[in-house]
Amino acid sequence: MATRKQLPPGLHRDTLAVRAAVDKSQYGENAEALFLTSSFTQPDSETAARRFAGEEDGYIYSRFTNPTVASMEQRLAALEGTEACIGTASGMGAILLLCMGLLKAGDHVVCSRSVFGSTIKLIATEFGRFGVESTFVSQTDLAEWKAAIRPNTRLLFAETPTNPLTEVCDIRALADIAHGAGALLAVDNCFCTPALQQPAALGADVIVHSGTKYLDGQGRVVAGALCASSDLIKGKLIPVMRSAGITLSPFNAWVVLKGLETLGIRMEAQSRRALELAAWLEAHPKVARVHYPGLESHPQHALAMRQQSGQGGAVLSFDVKGETPDVMRRNAFRVIDSTQLMSITANLGDVKTIITHPASTSHGRLTEDQRGAAGIRQSLVRVAVGLEHLDDLKADLSRGLDLT
Numbered sequence: 375m376a377t378r379k380q381l382p383p384g385l386h387r388d389t390l391a392v393r394a395a396v397d398k399s400q401y402g403e404n405a406e407a408l409f410l411t412s413s414f415t416q417p418d419s420e421t422a423a424r425r426f427a428g429e430e431d432g433y434i435y436s437r438f439t440n441p442t443v444a445s446m447e448q449r450l451a452a453l454e455g456t457e458a459c460i461g462t463a464s465g466m467g468a469i470l471l472l473c474m475g476l477l478k479a480g481d482h483v484v485c486s487r488s489v490f491g492s493t494i495k496l497i498a499t500e501f502g503r504f505g506v507e508s509t510f511v512s513q514t515d516l517a518e519w520k521a522a523i524r525p526n527t528r529l530l531f532a533e534t535p536t537n538p539l540t541e542v543c544d545i546r547a548l549a550d551i552a553h554g555a556g557a558l559l560a561v562d563n564c565f566c567t568p569a570l571q572q573p574a575a576l577g578a579d580v581i582v583h584s585g586t587k588y589l590d591g592q593g594r595v596v597a598g599a600l601c602a603s604s605d606l607i608k609g610k611l612i613p614v615m616r617s618a619g620i621t622l623s624p625f626n627a628w629v630v631l632k633g634l635e636t637l638g639i640r641m642e643a644q645s646r647r648a649l650e651l652a653a654w655l656e657a658h659p660k661v662a663r664v665h666y667p668g669l670e671s672h673p674q675h676a677l678a679m680r681q682q683s684g685q686g687g688a689v690l691s692f693d694v695k696g697e698t699p700d701v702m703r704r705n706a707f708r709v710i711d712s713t714q715l716m717s718i719t720a721n722l723g724d725v726k727t728i729i730t731h732p733a734s735t736s737h738g739r740l741t742e743d744q745r746g747a748a749g750i751r752q753s754l755v756r757v758a759v760g761l762e763h764l765d766d767l768k769a770d771l772s773r774g775l776d777l778t
């Protein structure tokens with residue numbers, strides 16, 4: 375028995391975040407149910423045959439889809455403003471599915487050099503083994519993106535803002551370059567989420583998510599998703615998913631589904647704290663520079679404000695002062711190790727503030743020269759700002775900064 379009301383058209387994003395879902399209520403439950411089942415019984419053999427052949431809708435097996443996963447997909451698609459969405463086991467699972475669904479040997483990808491390290495490895499090394507070519511370009515130099523296009527270019531891949539330097543690229547301009555070349559543009563929207571930035575409205579064809587970050591928002595599950603047109607998802611991605619099994623578990627989908635309900639207020643509150651913390655750090659005598667799109671000193675500040683609903687997001691990084699790489703590293707470690715609140719961990723997107731040293735963790739496998747080229751110095755500290763009181767966060771950073 376379905377008891378949920380039919381949603382009227384034209385609802386605002388805040389409303390869709392708490393209401394959009396597949397109507398599967400059985401007992402009038404107000405929270406969406408969690409369907410923790412691997413398979414679905416069929417009423418009879420004829421129906422089973424039609425469903426397996428794709429001639430009739432109906433749930434079959436949770437590797438294909440599941441009502442809880444479908445509810446998460448429907449809610450995220452509503453927030454991103456796309457026709458459809460497909461959940462995946464992780465953010466990297468989403469990028470794997472994207473590449474498997476869209477590319478074949480001999481195709482070419484143009485990707486920003488500043489995207490998440492595993493994304494570069496997956497595209498360049500793993501898909502490279504299967505004959506996919508790739509070129510990596512400057513995040514912000516549109517001329518480089520244009521110059522990298524070849525007749526076999528099928529996909530442009532961008533992430534904005536990037537981790538940890540928060541570089542911002544122009545989504546609309548990249549969509550124009552991609553479409554002019556007959557290629558698609560995929561944008562990793564992990565840092566801004568649809569609460570701040572809707573890449574589809576700016577021309578992106580596919581939006582990539584690590585649900586592990588802000589969509590969950592409380593550091594509980596690993597999850598991912600791709601948002602795109604129904605044609606692309608039904609025609610290119612679902613067939614691969616059915617065979618490849620990079621499936622989002624119903625439990626993780628349910629956690630993300632409920633996380634989406636508070637996404638807007640979390641992003642706003644965490645961005646507000648990040649801006650205040652960034653401004654405070656920028657004025658601090660022990661800080662050499664701050665990287666945060668919400669600051670006027672950020673090289674793409676105006677673009678970021680246009681593209682990100684006037685907000686900078688919740689991730690910032692800063693360089694502590696120091697004359698040599700050894701001193702820079704010692705000072706950065708001092709700031710990190712003197713914190714008593716912030717978590718030293720590899721994630722971001724949590725309501726608990728997270729602090730890391732990119733040069734020795736996420737970018738630790740690069741040589742000093744490669745890190746230098748990427749602008750990741752030993753002095754860099756990244757902070758993914760959570761929901762703690764700002765005074766407590768400032769006090770937590772002051773402890774170490776005062777010792778440098």
Ligand SMILES: Cc1ncc(COP(=O)(O)O)c(C=O)c1O
Nearest residue numbers: 464465466490562564584586597
């Ligand atoms: C921007 C970005 N994209 C994708 C991923 C991969 O997500 P997951 O860890 O869920 O596989 C990450 C993870 O840190 C990320 O920061």
